Amino acid sequence: MPGVSSELAQRRRTQVSAVTYDLALSVSAADSASGAVRVAFDRRGTGDVILDFRGTAVSEGAVNGVPWRDIGGAWNRHHLTVPAAMLRAGRNTVQVRFTTPVASAGAAIIRTKDASDSRPYLYTLLVPSDANLLFPCFDQPDLKARVTLHLTTPASWRALGNGALTRADTIAGAVTHHFARTQPLSTYLIAFAAGPWTVHTRSERIAPGGAPVPVSLYLRASRVREAEADTLIAMNARALRWLGTYFGVSYAFDKYDALLAPAFPFGGMEHPGAVFYNEESFIYRERPTTSQLLGRQATIYHEVAHQWFGDYVTMRWFDDLWLKEGFATFMAARLQATLDPQSNAWKTFYLRNKPVAYGTDATAGTTPVWQRLANLDQAKSNYGPIVYNKAPSMLRQLEYLVGERAFQRGVQQFLRQHAYGNATWQALLTSIGQAAGRDLTPWGRQWMLRPGMPIVEQHLDVREGKIARLRLVQRPAQPALSGAGAWPLKVQLRLHYANAQPVQLPVELRGDTTDVRAAIGRPAPAFVYANEGDYGYAIVLPDSASVAWLERHVAEVPDDFLRAMLWGSLWDLVREAQLDPVRYARMVIRALPRERDEQVAGTLLGRLVTSVHRYSDAAVRASMLPDVEALLLAGAADTSRSYGTRKAHLDSYIGLAQRPQSLSQLRTWLAGDSALGLPVRAPTRWALVTRLVSRGAPAADSLIATELRRDATTEGQRQAFVAAAAQPDSTIKAALFTRWFRDAALNEEWVTSSLRSFHDPEQQQLSRPYLVAALDTLPWIQQNRRIFFLGSWLGATLNGQTERAALTVVDTWLAAHTSLAPDLRQKVLQARDDLERTVRIRECFAGARPAR
Numbered sequence: 001m002p003g004v005s006s007e008l009a010q011r012r013r014t015q016v017s018a019v020t021y022d023l024a025l026s027v028s029a030a031d032s033a034s035g036a037v038r039v040a041f042d043r044r045g046t047g048d049v050i051l052d053f054r055g056t057a058v059s060e061g062a063v064n065g066v067p068w069r070d071i072g073g074a075w076n077r078h079h080l081t082v083p084a085a086m087l088r089a090g091r092n093t094v095q096v097r098f099t100t101p102v103a104s105a106g107a108a109i110i111r112t113k114d115a116s117d118s119r120p121y122l123y124t125l126l127v128p129s130d131a132n133l134l135f136p137c138f139d140q141p142d143l144k145a146r147v148t149l150h151l152t153t154p155a156s157w158r159a160l161g162n163g164a165l166t167r168a169d170t171i172a173g174a175v176t177h178h179f180a181r182t183q184p185l186s187t188y189l190i191a192f193a194a195g196p197w198t199v200h201t202r203s204e205r206i207a208p209g210g211a212p213v214p215v216s217l218y219l220r221a222s223r224v225r226e227a228e229a230d231t232l233i234a235m236n237a238r239a240l241r242w243l244g245t246y247f248g249v250s251y252a253f254d255k256y257d258a259l260l261a262p263a264f265p266f267g268g269m270e271h272p273g274a275v276f277y278n279e280e281s282f283i284y285r286e287r288p289t290t291s292q293l294l295g296r297q298a299t300i301y302h303e304v305a306h307q308w309f310g311d312y313v314t315m316r317w318f319d320d321l322w323l324k325e326g327f328a329t330f331m332a333a334r335l336q337a338t339l340d341p342q343s344n345a346w347k348t349f350y351l352r353n354k355p356v357a358y359g360t361d362a363t364a365g366t367t368p369v370w371q372r373l374a375n376l377d378q379a380k381s382n383y384g385p386i387v388y389n390k391a392p393s394m395l396r397q398l399e400y401l402v403g404e405r406a407f408q409r410g411v412q413q414f415l416r417q418h419a420y421g422n423a424t425w426q427a428l429l430t431s432i433g434q435a436a437g438r439d440l441t442p443w444g445r446q447w448m449l450r451p452g453m454p455i456v457e458q459h460l461d462v463r464e465g466k467i468a469r470l471r472l473v474q475r476p477a478q479p480a481l482s483g484a485g486a487w488p489l490k491v492q493l494r495l496h497y498a499n500a501q502p503v504q505l506p507v508e509l510r511g512d513t514t515d516v517r518a519a520i521g522r523p524a525p526a527f528v529y530a531n532e533g534d535y536g537y538a539i540v541l542p543d544s545a546s547v548a549w550l551e552r553h554v555a556e557v558p559d560d561f562l563r564a565m566l567w568g569s570l571w572d573l574v575r576e577a578q579l580d581p582v583r584y585a586r587m588v589i590r591a592l593p594r595e596r597d598e599q600v601a602g603t604l605l606g607r608l609v610t611s612v613h614r615y616s617d618a619a620v621r622a623s624m625l626p627d628v629e630a631l632l633l634a635g636a637a638d639t640s641r642s643y644g645t646r647k648a649h650l651d652s653y654i655g656l657a658q659r660p661q662s663l664s665q666l667r668t669w670l671a672g673d674s675a676l677g678l679p680v681r682a683p684t685r686w687a688l689v690t691r692l693v694s695r696g697a698p699a700a701d702s703l704i705a706t707e708l709r710r711d712a713t714t715e716g717q718r719q720a721f722v723a724a725a726a727q728p729d730s731t732i733k734a735a736l737f738t739r740w741f742r743d744a745a746l747n748e749e750w751v752t753s754s755l756r757s758f759h760d761p762e763q764q765q766l767s768r769p770y771l772v773a774a775l776d777t778l779p780w781i782q783q784n785r786r787i788f789f790l791g792s793w794l795g796a797t798l799n800g801q802t803e804r805a806a807l808t809v810v811d812t813w814l815a816a817h818t819s820l821a822p823d824l825r826q827k828v829l830q831a832r833d834d835l836e837r838t839v840r841i842r843e844c845f846a847g848a849r850p851a852r
């Protein structure tokens with residue numbers, strides 16, 4: 001069977017232990033790497049031992065020093081079966097020579113070329129299931145191995161691995177870099193990079209109380225002058241020190257280096273000792289906004305937290321993927337909140353995680369946090385908002401439930417107990433439960449194993465100016481999927497008064513209906529909000545009296561975090577088709593000129609664009625556009641506001657521009673290098689070009705070519721590709737759809753970036769014919785593209801549509817594909833949800849004229 005089945009993994013775990021890999025690879029050739037691995041392990045039992053390998057070829061081999069003559073016959077392109085007859089009890093060694101591809105996409109070793117100086121750069125990306133594409137190994141997270149790497153490259157290249165570089169030998173124009181043996185690593189965490197990298201090194205203390213050690217940042221030579229290398233290294237080191245103290249375990253690997261990887265398909269990857277970050281989101285080509293800076297910091301803290309949760313203690317199998325991802329995101333916020341209290345980190349956590357988590361978890365395609373996984377080659381499907389956004393939200397709820405000190409003690413005990421090993425969610429809840437003196441088994445059953453989430457409705461009865469009754473009623477967002485019964489929830493409820501101190505009440509929800517007795521008899525509040533502080537995980541729908549007050553006064557709520565959540569609850573009413581999106585848009589138009597919080601302003605601008613552009617029909621859109629454009633221009637020009645707020649207004653204007661006078665405004669900005677006092681550089685210049693192209697600008701080719709002459713960098717070339725994909729032309733769309741799959745030299749990240757241009761909702765008549773083909777390719781994408789590609793593919797495809805005709809195409813396709821793999825069906829249902837809501841909202845409020 002292809003891949004690594006959970007049965008194979010379980011059998012092998014009892015059969016094999018104390019694994020080491022001595023891996024020699026030559027990456028001097030352009031499209032293929034040749035290597036030799038020496039796998040050593042202790043063996044129990046009597047059967048054959050199976051190695052995983054799906055590279056290009058295996059050649060000679062030996063087992064315990066005896067030549068392995070039939071190695072070709074032992075390899076079925078997925079597995080290499082070492083016959084029991086060649087093995088012995090106890091220690092064994094297996095040696096294999098092999099080759100593996102090097103390519104821009106679809107290989108374990110990614111090769112990129114710098115457009116500005118033509119230099120090649122290579123790096124690996126093995127997560128979750130590509131270690132066995134790189135070399136023959138036991139590719140499962142719970143067979144950790146010490147790895148010794150020897151990497152041969154052209155002379156003058158540098159190389160980076162998990163272990164420290166110990167020696168470099170130059171022979172006949174090539175150099176072999178030898179790396180120290182590592183601590184035990186899971187195979188998906190093995191990494192190296194090679195190329196003419198420039199290195200920047202600083203001496204940093206990375207263990208609390210430890211001596212300073214050199215920490216390096218590897219960069220492409222062409223980007224050295226733009227990168228804030230000292231700042232980035234210092235941020236990594238600061239996180240390593242603080243987390244070492246919090247976890248009670250110092251950084252557990254021998255050295256720490258980071259690399260900025262070009263065209264990297266993720267935000268970052270946490271390889272022990274060799275963290276890779278996405279170059280493009282770490283180097284700014286124009287002045288960054290606060291949101292961008294906070295995002296970069298959160299990514300660094302996330303990857304550093306993984307050095308403990310993921311690297312030092314690893315999930316036993318990818319069914320517990322949430323364990324590392326949930327912790328990394330939760331700890332990143334905890335770190336930001338402690339090191340930088342001014343940053344209001346839990347507001348950022350709320351804005352970055354909750355809408356995304358709810359956006360998937362309230363759909364018919366959602367899964368439990370713990371996700372059964374039959375085979376490693378389906379592990380990509382386990383990635384998504386449930387592990388990245390719901391899981392950290394669960395940890396925030398758990399910390400609130402048991403208290404910060406008990407939570408920390410439990411986590412420390414868990415890490416000590418499973419040092420350099422593997423663990424499951426049950427082990428974590430046992431440790432935290434013991435520290436808190438509380439049995440968390442029922443909590444785990446509801447939050448780890450049950451799919452879906454609660455919607456909590458507030459019901460308020462007021463009599464003679466006093467609260468007569470306040471009920472919180474919860475129901476599953478997807479009753480058919482989640483089944484009956486309440487989720488255990490602990491929240492902080494706020495009774496807000498316009499001219500008096502608020503009342504804050506902790507409330508535990510145990511059943512479908514919870515009466516808040518402590519509220520009875522108190523004066524009628526301006527509004528009630530049942531999730532202050534965002535400890536609870538639920539879509540909270542306010543009662544009608546609260547909605548009435550908030551519609552008029554939400555902008556006056558002084559606390560930024562609370563105000564962000566209240567705007568979120570009103571938006572949830574829009575998404576439930578209980579509040580007209582035009583009413584929400586009018587509220588935003590009134591509130592935005594006074595909104596001083598950059599993140600809240602950015603969020604409201606996004607919802608304003610969605611209300612006008614997606615949730616409204618053409619007539620309503622046409623009637624609102626003049627007001628909206630005037631607001632956006634005024635916001636961008638307002639020098640009393642932060643740069644990030646002004647920039648968000650400008651970006652929204654560019655994204656909405658469609659009237660002739662607006663498009664000519666974009667051309668003026670492009671010609672003049674500035675807009676309303678804001679400098680216009682790449683990538684904003686490319687946003688202008690892309691928008692003009694998508695609106696059918698004449699001579700699109702020359703518009704793009706002119707910009708490309710100004711910006712001939714790798715990034716400029718990618719942006720030119722994205723702009724070209726925006727052309728409203730059926731011939732161009734047909735050619736691009738084919739090229740996405742046929743052109744092996746096309747980087748996967750470029751394809752991802754171009755999806756939204758191709759599926760511009762304003763061109764949905766042109767892109768709708770590709771809906772069926774896009775769905776038909778899902779099994780191929782699952783096998784051949786990296787972790788996040790399939791979600792981006794589906795999201796862009798379905799978000800490019802807003803009409804019932806498209807929903808019918810998707811539903812007809814689903815009905816006709818009854819044998820579609822369940823994980824793929826779930827992904828389609830997740831992406832379909834927003835299209836269905838869009839159709840429902842548009843039909844529900846069609847013809848409703850905006851009230852001024």
Ligand SMILES: [Zn+2]
Pocket residue numbers: 270302306324325328
């Ligand atoms: Zn992660």
